[in-house]
Amino acid sequence: MNILVCIKRIPATGGKVSLTADEQEIDTRHLGFTVSPHEECAVEEAVRLIEANGGSSAVLTLGAEVSTEQLRDAMAMGIDRAILLETDGREWDAGSTAAAIVEAVRADGMNFDLLLFGNEAADTGDYQVGIRVAHALGLPCVTGIKSLEIKGGGAVAKREASGGWDIFEIPLPAVVTVKEGINLPRYPSFQGRLKAKKKDIARAKPQWNGNQMEKARLKIPKEQEHQVEILGNGPGAAPKAVEVFQKLGLFQK
Amino acid sequence: MIIALIEHDRGKLNESSLEMLTLGRGLGLPLHAVLIGEAARPLADRAAAFGAATVHVVQHERLAEYAPEAWAQCVVELIESLKPEAVLASGTDRGNEVMAHVAAQTRLPMAANCIEIKLGNPCVVTRARWGGSLLEEARLNGSTHLLTVAPLAVEAVESPARSPTINTVTPTLDDKVFRVRVSGRVEAGAGKISxxxxxxxxxxxxxxxxxxxxxxxxxxxxxxxxxxxxxxxxxxxxxxxxxxxxxxxxxxxxxxxxxxxxxxxxxxxxxxxxxxxxxxxxxxxxxxxxxxxxxxxxxxxxxxxxxxxxxxxxxxxx
The missing domain is CATH 3.40.50.1220 (TPP-binding domain)
Known part of the structure; x- marks a missing residue:
C-alpha cells in the first residue's frame, strides 16, 4: 500500500510564550521546532502500516525551506521520501493549505491508499485541512482516530467517544486524521538519521492565492488574577486539605 | 439569522451546545437551532430555553447513527434555503468535524473554537490557538460565516423560556454521504467514571x-x-x-x-x-x-x- 503523511513545522513551546512586535507570530528566537504531536503519531502509524503491509510512504509539508528539518525527522523514523511545498514562510489558512496539498497529490502520480493527517495542528487548531483535502479528492474521511486496522480493501478506525469507542468501517483510499495515543512514536535511530540526511527532497512551489480567513493579530490571554494558598509542607498538611475538600462540598453525595 | 447545530448522540445532548446557544443568542440576530435525526426532537425545548426561537428538526430514516458527511449535507441544505449570516456549532470533536465538512463542501472559510464573535462583513472573531493558550483575532469573508465555539469559553445560561416554532425538514441524502458512519460502538466500562x-x-x-x-x-x-x-x-x-x-x-x-x-x-x-x-x-x-x-x-x-x-x-x- 502507498501512504502519504502530511505534517507541519511548529515552534516547540513548553511554558509561557511571547509575541513578535507586530503581533503576527510567536517570538521563536529562543525556541526549537518540532511537528504537532498528533502528526508525529501519524508518521509513526504510516511507518508501522508499511512495515506490516509492504508498500511505500511519503511525507509532505507546506512551509519555508527550514521545514526540511521536519521532513528529514520523518524520514529518519522510516518514511521513504519527502515532498516540500515551499512557501515564503507566511501563514497559509486551512483552505489554501488544503488546495496546495490536493494539487501536489494529483501531481505526484502515485496512487495513495491512505492520506494521514493530524487531527488538528497544535498551533493554528483549524480542524479542517484533512477534511478539505478529502472532499476535493472525493475520498471518505474519518477524524480523531486512535486505532487503525487495515482489513481487506478497507480500514477499521476507532475514535474515543464519552469513555468508550465509536467504530468506523471505511473503504480505501481514504483520508484519516489521527490523534496522539494511536501509538507511541519511536525515536529515530542514528542510522535512520544518516540515511535521511542523504535523501533528496522533492520540491514544488504552490501558487499563493490569498487567505479566506485573515489573521489580524495574536493575543496572549489575560491570566485570571488569583492567589495560591499554601496549605502546608509534607503529610502534616493533610487535615487542612480535607477541610478544603469539605468546604468545596466534595463529600456530599 | 443564525443557524445553530445542536450536538447530540442518539438523542443525548452534548452540554457544550448550550454554551454555544448562549453565545449565539447575544449576536443580535434570530437564532434557529438544528436538530438532526428524529431521536433529537425532544431536545427542542432545551434549545428554546437557551435562546432558540425556531427549531428545525431534520428527519431522515438513515440519520439514527452519527454520520459526519450526512450531518454536514443537512446543514448545507439549510444554508441554501435559509441563507443565514452564520452557522454555529460547538468546538467539540463532532462539532468541528461536521463544520469542516460544511466548509469543504461550500468552499467557505471556517473559524474553529471562537470565544468572541462580531458579525458583519468581514466577520471578526477571537479564537483559540494552541489549545487556548494563545488567541487570534481573525477576519472572515464570505456569504455565510462558519464558526465553532470553544467549549468552556462561555457559561451556559438559560434565557426566559418560550415555546419554539418547530419546523420539520426532510433532506435529500445520497448513499455517498453515508460512506463514513458509526458502524459499531464500545460503551464505556460500567461504573467507571469518565x-x-x-x-x-x-x-x-x-x-x-x-x-x-x-x-x-x-x-x-x-x-x-x-x-x-x-x-x-x-x-x-x-x-x-x-x-x-x-x-x-x-x-x-x-x-x-x-x-x-x-x-x-x-x-x-x-x-x-x-x-x-x-x-x-x-x-x-x-x-x-x-x-x-x-x-x-x-x-x-x-x-x-x-x-x-x-x-x-x-x-x-x-
Missing part, C-alpha cells in the same frame, strides 16, 4: 516516578469518587494509557477539584486542566508552574502526602 466528566480528578506527572507509583493516586481517586489522570510525560513513558492524559492532545477536564501530584505544569497540560474549578497542587518544588496555576498547594513528596490524605479522607467520611 475523566472528562469526573467531579474529582487525581492526576500524576513525572514526579510519581513509576507506573507502580500511581497506586496511591488510584486509591485517593476511588475514595473521592473520582478518576485518575496524568500528564503527557507519563503517557510518553508508558506508565499510564493515553486515555488518561490531561492536556492539549489528551482530555480536557472540568472537575470541581483537580489534585495535581508531581505535575510540573507545562502549558499543554494546563490547557487540559483549565476547566477545573479548583486545583490542588502537591509538589516538592514550590516554584513549579503548576503551583502558580493552583488555588491550593501542599509542598512535599507526593508519596508521603497522598497516603496521609487517604487516611484523613477515610476519617472524614466515616
Amino acid at each position: 475523566l472528562a466528566e469526573a467531579r474529582v480528578v487525581v492526576g500524576g506527572g513525572r514526579g510519581v516516578g513509576s507506573a507502580e507509583g500511581f497506586k496511591p493516586l488510584e486509591e485517593l481517586a476511588e475514595l473521592m469518587g473520582g478518576a485518575v489522570g496524568c500528564s503527557r510525560a507519563v503517557t510518553s513513558l508508558g506508565w499510564r494509557p493515553h486515555a488518561e492524559q490531561v492536556g492539549q492532545t489528551g482530555t480536557r477536564i472540568a472537575p470541581d477539584l483537580y489534585i495535581a501530584c508531581g505535575v510540573s505544569g507545562a502549558t499543554q497540560h494546563l490547557i487540559g486542566a483549565r476547566g477545573s474549578k479548583h486545583i490542588l497542587a502537591i509538589n516538592t518544588d514550590a516554584d513549579a508552574p503548576i503551583v502558580a496555576a493552583a488555588d491550593y498547594a501542599i509542598i512535599g513528596d507526593l508519596h508521603e502526602v497522598i497516603p496521609a490524605l487517604c487516611a484523613e479522607v477515610k476519617k472524614a467520611m466515616a
Whole structure:
C-alpha cells in the first residue's frame, strides 16, 4: 500500500510564550521546532502500516525551506521520501493549505491508499485541512482516530467517544486524521538519521492565492488574577486539605 | 439569522451546545437551532430555553447513527434555503468535524473554537490557538460565516423560556454521504467514571516516578469518587494509557477539584486542566508552574502526602 503523511513545522513551546512586535507570530528566537504531536503519531502509524503491509510512504509539508528539518525527522523514523511545498514562510489558512496539498497529490502520480493527517495542528487548531483535502479528492474521511486496522480493501478506525469507542468501517483510499495515543512514536535511530540526511527532497512551489480567513493579530490571554494558598509542607498538611475538600462540598453525595 | 447545530448522540445532548446557544443568542440576530435525526426532537425545548426561537428538526430514516458527511449535507441544505449570516456549532470533536465538512463542501472559510464573535462583513472573531493558550483575532469573508465555539469559553445560561416554532425538514441524502458512519460502538466500562466528566480528578506527572507509583493516586481517586489522570510525560513513558492524559492532545477536564501530584505544569497540560474549578497542587518544588496555576498547594513528596490524605479522607467520611 502507498501512504502519504502530511505534517507541519511548529515552534516547540513548553511554558509561557511571547509575541513578535507586530503581533503576527510567536517570538521563536529562543525556541526549537518540532511537528504537532498528533502528526508525529501519524508518521509513526504510516511507518508501522508499511512495515506490516509492504508498500511505500511519503511525507509532505507546506512551509519555508527550514521545514526540511521536519521532513528529514520523518524520514529518519522510516518514511521513504519527502515532498516540500515551499512557501515564503507566511501563514497559509486551512483552505489554501488544503488546495496546495490536493494539487501536489494529483501531481505526484502515485496512487495513495491512505492520506494521514493530524487531527488538528497544535498551533493554528483549524480542524479542517484533512477534511478539505478529502472532499476535493472525493475520498471518505474519518477524524480523531486512535486505532487503525487495515482489513481487506478497507480500514477499521476507532475514535474515543464519552469513555468508550465509536467504530468506523471505511473503504480505501481514504483520508484519516489521527490523534496522539494511536501509538507511541519511536525515536529515530542514528542510522535512520544518516540515511535521511542523504535523501533528496522533492520540491514544488504552490501558487499563493490569498487567505479566506485573515489573521489580524495574536493575543496572549489575560491570566485570571488569583492567589495560591499554601496549605502546608509534607503529610502534616493533610487535615487542612480535607477541610478544603469539605468546604468545596466534595463529600456530599 | 443564525443557524445553530445542536450536538447530540442518539438523542443525548452534548452540554457544550448550550454554551454555544448562549453565545449565539447575544449576536443580535434570530437564532434557529438544528436538530438532526428524529431521536433529537425532544431536545427542542432545551434549545428554546437557551435562546432558540425556531427549531428545525431534520428527519431522515438513515440519520439514527452519527454520520459526519450526512450531518454536514443537512446543514448545507439549510444554508441554501435559509441563507443565514452564520452557522454555529460547538468546538467539540463532532462539532468541528461536521463544520469542516460544511466548509469543504461550500468552499467557505471556517473559524474553529471562537470565544468572541462580531458579525458583519468581514466577520471578526477571537479564537483559540494552541489549545487556548494563545488567541487570534481573525477576519472572515464570505456569504455565510462558519464558526465553532470553544467549549468552556462561555457559561451556559438559560434565557426566559418560550415555546419554539418547530419546523420539520426532510433532506435529500445520497448513499455517498453515508460512506463514513458509526458502524459499531464500545460503551464505556460500567461504573467507571469518565475523566472528562469526573467531579474529582487525581492526576500524576513525572514526579510519581513509576507506573507502580500511581497506586496511591488510584486509591485517593476511588475514595473521592473520582478518576485518575496524568500528564503527557507519563503517557510518553508508558506508565499510564493515553486515555488518561490531561492536556492539549489528551482530555480536557472540568472537575470541581483537580489534585495535581508531581505535575510540573507545562502549558499543554494546563490547557487540559483549565476547566477545573479548583486545583490542588502537591509538589516538592514550590516554584513549579503548576503551583502558580493552583488555588491550593501542599509542598512535599507526593508519596508521603497522598497516603496521609487517604487516611484523613477515610476519617472524614466515616
